[in-house]
Amino acid sequence: MDHLSDKELQRLEDELKGPLTTAVRQPPSTQETAFLISSLQDEFDLLKAGAAPAKLDFNPQVDPPSLKQLLLNQFRLNQKMILLASSAVFIMLVLLIDPRYPMDQLGGIPGGIFPLITPVLLMMSMLFSSRTWDRGMRAVETITPYPPSLVLYSRLLSVTVIIMSLGMISTLVLGIRSTYTEGSYFLMGPFLLEWMSVLLLTGGAAMYMMFKKGIISAMCAAVLAYVVWIFFQGELQYQQLPLVMKMSIDTVVLVVGALLVITAYAQSLKNRPASRETRS
Template identity: 35%
Template structure:
């Protein structure tokens, strides 16, 4: 087969110029844009008149806020089975340890153990949740319809809720197993430090980043348990004062979680995930 010469190529080009000209796209000029805007101007005028006709309704319009419950439900799929199996293993461990106590008067000792183990479980779960906060994940999350910082906060709240559920199940087990078990003081003892650590983590994470938040939460966890053990051994504070401080810690943790949620809406990912 011989190669086509220049004459044949020119003849082929002339034959194809007609059929292919119908598929040629001409570049858009400024005149085309001006004509399009002029054609759409009546529609713009009608929209402006409709908005001006209802100023009161426009002033009362509430800006859209994402549904936290729906977003947390969607984020459940981000955790694999191994994460839930790890949570189940922590539950089994707490049940086995709690089964060794036969006297309700030792609830403070069990509470101290819960105040150590459950926040540690919370911090470990947070580390797992933040493992995907690399540059690629930030790019993916930046195109979601939700503020990216809110996605991170939802993952952290899921860890907090899971840890609270684990502690609540074991607390109900102790209530059913031991006579005259003081459920409310026991719940307040471990839940106060747990929620406080979670609130500190969420609030500082929204302002200073994940690493700083994790460091501050570890310090607060160690300081809380250290002061509690010191008071338990020395008896500096009465039980009523101790419960008041625990209630204040629980309220402060809930307030910090609320403030972190309000700040997360509309926040940029670069600041939350640094």
């Protein structure tokens, strides 16, 4: 039986040999294979994309970095302490100044008492608000989606804004007192310009250096700017410059200070993530 089946199979194979030879296609050429692969490439890419693990996205619970929100946040953190300390100093300043001669120098030191005290207050507040001394808290405050430089910038800027606002209020109070004081000689514009220019210069120098070398260098830069300003004021006083000239110089100092603040902000933006892009 088996022998018979083998014979039948052999016969069948012989009969089909001719037709099968013509039916079998030639294997595809290299060019045909390349064409097939290239035509399927899109499908491969889709499969690959599906197989690749999804990459980490920006946390959807977290809002994109915003300087305004950061400023408010930092203001809330430091508001009570800095507001209290600054208010006390400014009240003292206002009371110390004789409303008849508000722009008089203090013990021969160039500049009035205001431009001398406000930068010192600013530097102390900056140092106080810059970082916590606790290592654990510092670690927690460091791990934020904000660029670290932007957080520091917002801290310094919030402090500067607080001091500046209080300074303006105090100047206004001083102006009102002078108005009601007989024989008073008070020019609010030059007075405001003088202390604001040195305040912005020291604050700007600190903020600018903060991104270059850190808080210690920032404080050194602020102190240096302050000392140079005092020295410069002494020279101006010695030369008995007219008021317009003095105001022009103060304006230049103010602009330099403002430019430093803006440059520092630009520096902080450099490390800022393109939040929308990284979210996708």
